[in-house]
Amino acid sequence: MAKKIAVETTLNGEETIFLCEPRQTLLEALRDNLGLIGSKEGCGNGNCGACNVILDGVLVNSCLVLAPEIEGRSVVTIEGIAENGELHPLQQKFLEHASLQCGICTPGFIVSAKALLDDNADPSEHDVRLWLAGNLCRCTGYDKIVRAVLDVAENDA
Amino acid sequence: MAGTKQNGTGNLSANGQNGYKVIGTRPVRPDGVDKVTGRAVYAADVQMTGLLHGFVLRSPHAHANIRSIDTSKAEALPGVRAVVTAADLPEAPDRVEDLGEGAINLKYLSDNILAHEKVLYHGHAVAAVAAINPHIAEEAAALIEVDYELLPPVMTVDDALAEDAPILLETLRTDSMGEIGTEQTNLASFFRHQRGDLDAGLAGAHLVVDRTYRTETVHQGYIEPHAATALHSADGQITIWTSTQGSFAVRGQVCEILKVPVSRLKVVPTEIGGGFGGKINVYVEPVAVLLSEKAGHEPVKVIMSRADVLAATGPTSGSNIRVKIGVDTDGKITAALAELYYEAGAYPGSPVGAAANVSLAPYAIDNLQVDGYDIIVNRPRSAAYRAPGGTNVAFAVESVVDELAEKLGMDPAEFRILNGAKENDRRPDGLQYAQIGQIETVEAIRDSDHYQSPLEGKYRGRGIASGYWNNWGGQSSATAVLNPDGTVNLNEASTDIGGTRASIAMQLAEAMDIEYEQVKARVVDTDTVSYNDVTGGSRTTFATGLAAYNLGQQLLKDMKSRLADQWEVASADVRYEDGTFSAGSESVPFVEAAGLVQREEPLMASSTVHPQDFGPGFSTQCVDIEVDPDTGKITILRYTIAQDVGKAIHPSYVEGQMQGGVAQGIGWAINEEYIYDDEGHLLNASLLDYRMPTALDLPMIETIMVEVPHPAHPYGVRGVGEVNIVPPAGAVANAVYQATGVRMDKLPISPANLLEAMWAREAEAAELVPGDD
Numbered sequence: 022m023a024k025k026i027a028v029e030t031t032l033n034g035e036e037t038i039f040l041c042e043p044r045q046t047l048l049e050a051l052r053d054n055l056g057l058i059g060s061k062e063g064c065g066n067g068n069c070g071a072c073n074v075i076l077d078g079v080l081v082n083s084c085l086v087l088a089p090e091i092e093g094r095s096v097v098t099i100e101g102i103a104e105n106g107e108l109h110p111l112q113q114k115f116l117e118h119a120s121l122q123c124g125i126c127t128p129g130f131i132v133s134a135k136a137l138l139d140d141n142a143d144p145s146e147h148d149v150r151l152w153l154a155g156n157l158c159r160c161t162g163y164d165k166i167v168r169a170v171l172d173v174a175e176n177d178a
Numbered sequence: 179m180a181g182t183k184q185n186g187t188g189n190l191s192a193n194g195q196n197g198y199k200v201i202g203t204r205p206v207r208p209d210g211v212d213k214v215t216g217r218a219v220y221a222a223d224v225q226m227t228g229l230l231h232g233f234v235l236r237s238p239h240a241h242a243n244i245r246s247i248d249t250s251k252a253e254a255l256p257g258v259r260a261v262v263t264a265a266d267l268p269e270a271p272d273r274v275e276d277l278g279e280g281a282i283n284l285k286y287l288s289d290n291i292l293a294h295e296k297v298l299y300h301g302h303a304v305a306a307v308a309a310i311n312p313h314i315a316e317e318a319a320a321l322i323e324v325d326y327e328l329l330p331p332v333m334t335v336d337d338a339l340a341e342d343a344p345i346l347l348e349t350l351r352t353d354s355m356g357e358i359g360t361e362q363t364n365l366a367s368f369f370r371h372q373r374g375d376l377d378a379g380l381a382g383a384h385l386v387v388d389r390t391y392r393t394e395t396v397h398q399g400y401i402e403p404h405a406a407t408a409l410h411s412a413d414g415q416i417t418i419w420t421s422t423q424g425s426f427a428v429r430g431q432v433c434e435i436l437k438v439p440v441s442r443l444k445v446v447p448t449e450i451g452g453g454f455g456g457k458i459n460v461y462v463e464p465v466a467v468l469l470s471e472k473a474g475h476e477p478v479k480v481i482m483s484r485a486d487v488l489a490a491t492g493p494t495s496g497s498n499i500r501v502k503i504g505v506d507t508d509g510k511i512t513a514a515l516a517e518l519y520y521e522a523g524a525y526p527g528s529p530v531g532a533a534a535n536v537s538l539a540p541y542a543i544d545n546l547q548v549d550g551y552d553i554i555v556n557r558p559r560s561a562a563y564r565a566p567g568g569t570n571v572a573f574a575v576e577s578v579v580d581e582l583a584e585k586l587g588m589d590p591a592e593f594r595i596l597n598g599a600k601e602n603d604r605r606p607d608g609l610q611y612a613q614i615g616q617i618e619t620v621e622a623i624r625d626s627d628h629y630q631s632p633l634e635g636k637y638r639g640r641g642i643a644s645g646y647w648n649n650w651g652g653q654s655s656a657t658a659v660l661n662p663d664g665t666v667n668l669n670e671a672s673t674d675i676g677g678t679r680a681s682i683a684m685q686l687a688e689a690m691d692i693e694y695e696q697v698k699a700r701v702v703d704t705d706t707v708s709y710n711d712v713t714g715g716s717r718t719t720f721a722t723g724l725a726a727y728n729l730g731q732q733l734l735k736d737m738k739s740r741l742a743d744q745w746e747v748a749s750a751d752v753r754y755e756d757g758t759f760s761a762g763s764e765s766v767p768f769v770e771a772a773g774l775v776q777r778e779e780p781l782m783a784s785s786t787v788h789p790q791d792f793g794p795g796f797s798t799q800c801v802d803i804e805v806d807p808d809t810g811k812i813t814i815l816r817y818t819i820a821q822d823v824g825k826a827i828h829p830s831y832v833e834g835q836m837q838g839g840v841a842q843g844i845g846w847a848i849n850e851e852y853i854y855d856d857e858g859h860l861l862n863a864s865l866l867d868y869r870m871p872t873a874l875d876l877p878m879i880e881t882i883m884v885e886v887p888h889p890a891h892p893y894g895v896r897g898v899g900e901v902n903i904v905p906p907a908g909a910v911a912n913a914v915y916q917a918t919g920v921r922m923d924k925l926p927i928s929p930a931n932l933l934e935a936m937w938a939r940e941a942e943a944a945e946l947v948p949g950d951d
Contacts, residue, residue, distance in 0.1 A: 057216070058216065058217075058223040061222075061401075061402070062222065063403070063484065064864065065483060065484055066866070068865035068866045069865050071401055099215065108211070108214065108215070112215065115214050116206045116211070117206070119204065119207075119677065119830035119831055121213055121214070122677060123402070123449075123451045123452040123453075123676065124213035124218060124449065125220060125400075125449075125451025125452060126401045126451075128214075131214060146878075150873040150876075151874055153872075154872040154873055154875075156873070157870060157872065158401070159400055159838070159842065159870065160452055160675075160838045161834055161837060161841070162840060162879050163871075163872075164879050165830070166873070167873060167878070
């Protein structure tokens with residue numbers, strides 16, 4: 022077994038130090054070493070987006086990032102989207118629009134949509150669909166997810 | 179038939195209809211906040227002290243005898259706690275049981291968990307390891323030495339039925355309508371539904387269309403891989419935490435496979451990340467129990483990789499289908515024949531039986547014959563997938579129907595209305611319909627803005643198709659506890675995949691005339707309520723909802739009775755109106771009464787149901803597409819669904835079922851397929867290469883809910899979950915014909931398959947015109 026590495030990072034705004042094996046992915050470290058189970062593994066190779074996190078402002082699949090790579094960097098996970106106990110507008114609109122059925126893809130979609138809206142406050146339907154094409158949902162047909170994101174964008178605009 | 183139509187989308191206001199207060203509104207689901215904040219616990223999220231991690235070693239071959247397995251090197255690796263093979267499984271009896279959705283021989287069930295003498299598909303489990311972390315478990319599995327004797331793979335219907343075909347299961351004999359054959363075979367069963375006079379009907383036809391089709395194996399594609407954690411405790415008690423459509427189905431299968439009484443096994447359902455029929459069969463659950471026992475009674479978690487999910491779970495059958503339909507000069511169907519050859523995978527049990535019922539169900543036909551063949555091949559054991567078997571056969575039948583309408587010069591909607599099945603008509607197997615809404619769904623599409631709007635442009639086309647699904651009632655159990663503050667805890671065992679905690683709680687709230695927010699619904703384990711069938715067959719809002727309605731009625735009755743005692747009046751004199759109990763000068767609102775009636779004794783209710791009078795569902799759909807003539811890629815421009823939904827309890831979740839079913843059907847129609855090489859290796863076991871629709875591949879999906887309340891349910895509920903996956907492949911194929919002139923005879927209509935068909939058609943056209951090159 023390889024020797025563990027101490028990684029210093031900013032996780033959802035908090036300075037954090039954790040131990041991990043060099044071969045562990047960020048997703049595995051978040052879930053197994055840090056107890057943050059909101060990021061999900063749907064495929065393990067970057068095709069489904071269920072593990073999406075925001076790394077230094079950039080949307081990434083945490084299954085494709087090695088945990089030691091986040092040394093000195095800032096990570097936002099689904100657990101960091103709500104602020105001060107208040108649901109983020111995306112979380113609220115996902116509930117109102119019934120944008121989830123089984124809900125396994127939902128954390129990834131919300132993190133992904135937040136990254137989109139941080140970058141583009143007024144996306145078109147096509148912009149939303151193109152951006153979210155990296156997130157797979159098998160239950161909804163995407164209709165209610167796209168509506169929720171557009172609704173948030175309109176209310177923010 | 180009286181009914182209302184709701185055009186879906188956009189309406190988020192709480193407006194219960196038809197005098198209902200809660201039903202018809204769109205409240206937030208009880209599990210919603212946990213699911214948008216990442217707190218909800220799914221199967222892979224289970225944690226506990228001393229947790230070990232399992233890894234399953236799988237066959238790299240499609241068909242091989244296992245000569246020997248040597249696990250010694252794996253056992254010697256530091257960090258490994260247990261290694262198991264089929265030798266650790268009790269011997270399974272050669273007996274058929276129904277333990278979920280469909281019957282299976284227990285010997286085959288056990289053999290699919292860990293292969294005994296031979297492996298039957300690429301990905302078949304052969305051994306498993308438990309270790310202190312998942313990486314060591316995986317490393318150890320790679321040290322297990324399996325000596326295989328390779329056998330030729332049997333991959334398709336044609337391979338399996340060839341005269342000199344290799345035999346997969348030595349003891350299998352064909353069950354032909356109850357008669358058991360004597361020869362070794364890969365044909366597990368054959369059946370025939372027949373009525374009227376097929377030959378006479380075809381002979382009297384003005385026009386006959388006779389076509390054959392091929393559809394490929396597809397997967398349910400739930401985003402959550404299978405995972406289970408098991409604790410085989412030192413006292414013999416076993417607990418399994420797993421993601422399943424039916425905790426009791428897991429209990430039943432695991433108890434049979436491991437030969438333990440049901441009293442020793444508790445199944446705790448976690449949140450479930452999609453199922454669509456694929457999370458009824460057990461895979462890793464018995465393996466986790468064996469590993470836990472062998473590892474010194476420590477808990478073991480086994481999570482499947484995506485590649486393993488695709489290779490070893492789920493898929494639904496590929497098929498060869500022939501459809502022959504004759505019509506008279508008015509366009510009335512005179513006779514129809516369907517021959518269905520379905521690939522069951524490695525063990526018998528394809529959905530060909532259900533497919534036969536779906537096949538010609540939307541039409542009133544006097545003379546018909548439907549033949550079904552269940553055939554085993556070296557692919558994973560097939561599982562249920564949303565209206566199992568329906569999409570394959572509807573693709574074939576709806577293509578023939580479209581061609582008939584075209585040749586008759588009839589509008590395809592009018593053809594379906596002319597021939598549409600209605601009350602008292604019969605399904606292919608003879609079952610007589612009660613009140614149904616097939617024709618209403620076609621009329622709703624015909625009259626829709628979509629169908630009435632012109633579609634212009636080269637390489638664009640419009641298609642429609644209809645579909646049927648039987649739905650199900652099944653058995654449900656639930657309890658309700660009245661809290662002294664006027665809320666009700668609703669305990670039910672139907673795992674919630676798409677918002678059923680909400681749709682069931684809404685029915686209890688309606689029954690008790692209280693607010694939705696006063697009902698707290700939760701899904702409980704197998705020790706807490708009595709037996710409960712799977713969340714499948716579009717039954718949960720119907721049947722478990724009926725149990726919830728009964729609970730409400732019972733609690734109200736008991737509350738009235740206790741108030742009557744306190745008020746010293748007859749129970750029948752206590753009235754409950756507008757949320758207030760009253761008798762004479764006495765009057766008390768519900769919330770206060772909840773405390774009042776429990777001063778001396780607590781109050782709870784239980785209900786068990788097994789309704790038989792579930793109603794079938796029909797859906798008719800319209801799609802506009804555009805084909806890129808250079809790449810063969812299909813773009814979905816517009817999609818509209820009309821479905822006979824009974825009564826929509828929570829309209830948003832009904833729309834969600836409609837949209838989700840169609841999205842899966844579109845994937846099946848235009849992209850999804852299992853691709854094998856000549857040796858039977860699965861080549862596309864990833865979500866990059868097994869290409870499911872993304873947000874960019876779909877438009878908004880318009881929904882028309884045709885609400886014809888189902889007379890056998892207190893609120894008119896009809897199953898809505900499955901039927902929407904049935905029509906899309908046919909609708910898309912018919913649109914492809916309008917766009918390109920090509921009638922596709924296979925699925926998927928992928929860019930490669932469509933281009934090939936377009937080129938073949940061009941080549942044929944060139945040959946037909948002499949001198950034109």
